[in-house]
Amino acid sequence: MAEEGIHKKDGTTDFRNKPAVKHKTGTWKACPYILGNERCERLAFYGINTNLVNYLKFQLNQRNFTAVSNVTNWSGMCYVMPLIGAFFADAYLGRYWTIASFSISYVFDYYLIALGTGGIKPCVSSFGADQFDDSDETEKKQKSSFFNWFYFSINIGALVAYSVLVWIQTNIGWGWGFGIPAVAMAIAVMSFFSGTKWYRNQRPGGSPLTRIFQVMVASVGKARVEVPNDKSLLQFEEAENTIIRRN
Template identity: 50%
Template sequence: MCLLTLAVSLPSLKPPPCHLDNIADCKKASTLQLGVFFCGLYILAVGTGGTKPNISTIGADQFDDFEPKERAHKLSFFNWWMFSIFFGILFANTVLVYIQDNVGWTLGYGLPTLGLAISVAIFLAGTPFYRHKLPSGSPFTRMARVIVAALSKWRVPLPNDPKELYELDLEEYARKHKFRIDSTPSLRFLNKAAVKTDLDSPWTLCPVTQVEETKQMLRMIPILLATFIPSTMIAQVNTLFIKQGTTLKRHIGSSFKIPPASLVGFVTLTMLICVVIYDRCFVKVMRKWTKNPRGITLLQRMGIGLLIHIVIMLTASLTERHRLRVARDHGVVQNGGEVPLTIFVLLPQFMLMGVADSFLEVAKIEFFYDQAPEGMKSLGTSYSTTSLGIGNFLSSFLLSTVSHITEKHGHKGWILNNLNASHLDYYYAFFAILNVLNFIFFLIVVKLYVYKAEVTDSTEMIEGENGKLALSASNHEVSSI
């Protein structure tokens, strides 16, 4: 952020000002200016990739699973974590955008830079007071060892009794305040990594707990795949939804004109309201019916979000069909002129996206954290951010592919620069079909999914030694959607 602030502030690091009415006279940015600007963007991208999965993990790790009160509070952590994230987004989309457009880019970039500096100072000041979990090595290395060991023993038969598989002593897990996980029949081939032979080495023999941790990370991959399509829908908010807004009436009164991008604020605002209602009201009501501490399971919450995504794209398709009909009736199809329809006609699809986020996005990050094994929580949380990244790439791929295919054989195509002559209603209907198919895939995956079993006799030993309430197997979410 320091580099970006300098890039928009120092005259030597930014191109000379020019007027939009005479773009031909504008000078291009120099190699140095481009280098500083893109260097700042790349550093910011790397930093975001390192902080997003880890900060939420550190926050959730501050709650002790062996303390009933803290464990209860932890159930609400990700609701309020996402609340704070979206509150920051709302601030950026309103105050910072206004400052950048009306005051200047220097202050507009300088304020978030100052905010980051304060955040780093607070983080460092609080570090001595955080609960720190000792590193247990790279999760990728641990998983790779299991896979290599299983492949190297693919001809070795599995014992009939799982207790014959290699496992560390119970005292070692109790001493490290970690869970020991019993062997499960799913992904049975990987159990070969724990079969003892005479030629074992660190890369050919793994304890059962390590095998089960690898299984759990692999079991979550189908759920991860089911989140790609809804992540693609999120990308539409900042692209095609806003593009639609540029074609509509945006005047309020005689002078004020609504920026189309400001409608994104309704997504954030709706999400903030829904998160509060969900945490304070919905959970309490559902808890009485389901006896589940979360009200409903995480996968059920994700499923509701996926259903809302179907409704969003159907709503967007019908709204776009109405917009195109009004454009034809007023003869502004070919010239791409303003459609005499208020921009607020797009509000339903923006607000529904906020409702969907309060279900899907919160449940997604909490699910991947909760179901990831101890020592792999950051990797589990990174599944959520990976989903968003792939969704953006998938959005670009689908846009270009559909645009290219629909322009073949002399057709004018669904997606043109002139939206009044396009068929975004067909494109949104296509997305609705994708969401339906994705929801069916999600139901199949959920039906086969087995929730993490993280409790063994080691927790009983910890309870006996520390006098604390350990987790019990009966507390697990074993129901599916």
């Protein structure tokens, strides 16, 4: 049957938004580009984050307390923004377009790193997992291997940032020290887009955050409502109507 090659068990699509052909997309054909993106993005992030306090103190003449406070606030935003990135990925854009759009923001608005990393951090590992079909035993085993390589890529980027880039910033100059992470992030974007035709994409199916906010709003609005003792007067939704389903 001609349709046997279509990867239709988990609803993934290719870059044309058509059902992904199993033997042409996903697995390790796609993952090197994702790992390259993650390695360079982590190098760029840690290349800025690691020595930023010293830059603010000695180049911008900020007091130690002010510099540390600014870096702490910035780092905090970098780890809060992924909640927003994850929401857009789940509810509207999907993982591919969230990573793509926020990666471009990362490069052109390097001072808005918190925004860029917020879109990338929650999606890259999940997007890599999307490249493997859990219903296929071979691909299921390959997925476990992917996460090992993913973590390895993060640490390679961090190692270069904490050693080589810190040395460059301290001994050669801040222009080179911050310029190299910018170039690394540009390479990360190119690496990600280079694998586009091999990616398997999951359609956005709704975010759990939407339901959480709905419950919070409903709880506040009905806080003063008296609950009847007779449970037959209460309305219960069927289980299939209470979860977010993928389209």
